[in-house]
Amino acid sequence: MAFSGNKNDGRELRIYENADELSSILADYIAELSEASIKERGVFAIALSGGSLITLMGKLCEAPYSKTVDWAKWYIFWVDERVVSKSHADSNYKLAKDRFLSKVPILHSHVHSINDSVTAEQAAEDYEFVIRQLVKTRVISVSEINDCPKFDLVLLGLGPDGHVASLFPNHPVLQETEQWVTFITDSPKPPPERITFTLPVISSASNVAIVATGGGKAEAVHLAIDEVDPNWPELPARMVRPIYGDLVWFLDFAAASKIQCGTFSTS
Structure with missing residues (x-):
């Protein structure tokens, strides 16, 4: 590890020399949270995003994690999904299945993907219903503050635009605060139709990790982490503020290259 520090607002920044080193530590981080959650609750409810994040999780498929993680206790969800067929190249489910889920013994019945045969609006409603049922059975915890689902870990990637x-x-x-899962039909990135967790759900998680690598993310990281002009629009990544949970940023040197010195202190 190259650097670890905390901002005054509780966000922890972990910066690594390259993506390979980051990937190794990310696997440790996820495995440790899994072990702690299973010991405390008997399950580990994790919500994934797509993109390069899934590749960076790849070391979990290797020893020792492939043998030591209690995969039968994992429950998989998606923080967001493109409303396309599960076999479509744009599907976050397909990406996770090909690069991660097919390589570890997670129970198929514990993998909760969206209904890809309905509209984006209906898919969001259906997905929220599934989550509500699993909150009732305590597979997913519930926040004491706002009654939102309280996932054990929400893993987020970061777009160059800060999404x-x-x-x-x-x-x-x-601005959505009532629904747990909502939909959009006008994504600025294709495909346009998507479902997504809302900010209150993300910020209710016990643990949130935002993972970014490469120089193409450096400006977004800077705008999300550093003190910036208050008149600038607030990036979605900056709006993720766990209520009582922990927020950790996993960055490589390139992604962290524009962070201002003195923004945070070592711990």
Whole structure:
């Protein structure tokens, strides 16, 4: 590890030399949270995003994790999903299945993907219903503050524009506070139709990790982490503020290259 530190607002920044080193530590982090959650609750409810994040989770498929993680206790969800067929190249489910789920013994019945045969609006309603049922049975915990689902871990990637999940800058869905899962039909990135967790759900998780690598993410990281002009629109990544949970940023040197010195202190 190259650097670890904390901002005054409780966000922890972990910065690594390259993506390979980051991937190794990310696997440790996820495995440790899994072990702690299973010991405390008997299950581990984790919500994934797509993109390069799934590749960076790849070391979990290797020893020792492939043998030591209690995969039968994992429950998989998606923070956001493109409303396309599960066999479509744009599907986050397909990406996770090909690069992660097919390589570890997670029970198929514990993998909760969206209904890909309905509209984006109906898919969001159906997905929220599934989550509500699993909150009732305590597979997913519930927040003591706002009655939102309290996932053990929400894993987020970061877009060059500062978006997380399918929450894009200046989009009205950022203001949604009533629904747990909502939908959009006008994503600035194709495909246009998506479902996504809302900000209150993401911020209710016990643990949130935002993972970014490469120089193409450096400006977004800077705008999400550093003190910036208050008149600038707030990036979705900056709006992720766990209520009582922990927020950790996993960055490589390139992604962290524009962070201002003195923004945070070592711990």
